[in-house]
Amino acid sequence: MFVEGKVKSYIVERGFGFISMDGESKDLFFHIKDFPNKSVEPKIGENLKFRIVEDNGKFKADQIVRLDLKQNTAALESQPQRNSYTSNNVSSRFNERSGKGRIFTIIGLIIIAVLAVLVYNKYQDYKQAKQLKTQQLIQEQAQIVEQQRKALGDLPDQVLSEQGKRHLDNPSSQSLRTEVINVAAPTQAPVTTSQFKCDGRIHCSQMGSYEEAIFFIKNCPNTKMDGDHDGIPCEDQFGRH
Structure with a gap:
């Protein structure tokens, strides 16, 4: 089965290029040797008619007809005909591979999005747990200071040493509570x-x-x-x- 497309690119020095086809995301490879008239180089945008065949595991254009040169349709009939079933089968396989590639791309994007959501949620949980722990420590230290003030009476803030003040601003452990008590105790x-x-x-x-x-x-x-x-x-x- 013949399909149509346009020359998208052509490298003169290497004698090959690619054809773009409507409805296909992938371009098709072609070589100058598959043109009926090799003396006239392909031009970008030139309309072609061709068959899609498989060569060494890759798809390429074959039996290329240059529509813009207005070649006689009889030339098409004179070319060696290949098994139509084989041509149709190759074209179907080409389209099937293109479709699978798009499906795999979509699945990959979905997986990446799901992983991003999971990582974000885990980070939020960690952040909330850390804030809660900090608030609990601050409340505990406030209770300890209040208990000490009740036990020692009203004392000016200057009684606490600079080291005690730093600890009160940044409570972190049980040993800290003991240290705060020891700092305040001498003022009694x-x-x-x-x-x-x-x-x-x-x-x-x-x-x-x-x-x-x-x-x-x-x-x-x-x-x-x-x-x-x-x-x-x-x-x-x-x-x-």
Whole structure:
């Protein structure tokens, strides 16, 4: 069976090119030796009529008729005829392979899309789990700090060391909770018969109240809480001016 197509490309130096056919995504190979008139080179866009045959496992054009040269149809009849059943069978196989190639391409795209969705969903689950864990740790640390404040009384934020503050901003483990407790513990005033007692603290940041600061500058040595020596310690901290 003859089909029609147009010359899509032709390499003069190598004597071959490709034919495009309506309704076919793949181009068909041809060689100049299969043209009836080899002295006239094919031109791009030239209309051809030909048979599709298989040569060494590949499809090619054979018995090519150059329609634009207006060759006599009798020349077509004079060419050796091949088994029509074989030609039809080869053309069917060519079309069948083209169809299978398109199907495999579509299936491949579907598989890629499904994998992309699965990976995205897994990433979202991981991200949500990580955020939930962080929120839980923050809540636990807030509870620990609240418990310590209740146990120690109202203390200024300066009592916590810089290391303790960094840990509170980035809670991560059970050992951290123990460290926060240990950092805050030294600020607790020992329980004695007197309300306050000299215990080595000398700075305003270590005082829990204005009354405590007054006691320290009056009764404890080497304090550094009354820089202007006016008898009023820690003015800025406790709002005493």
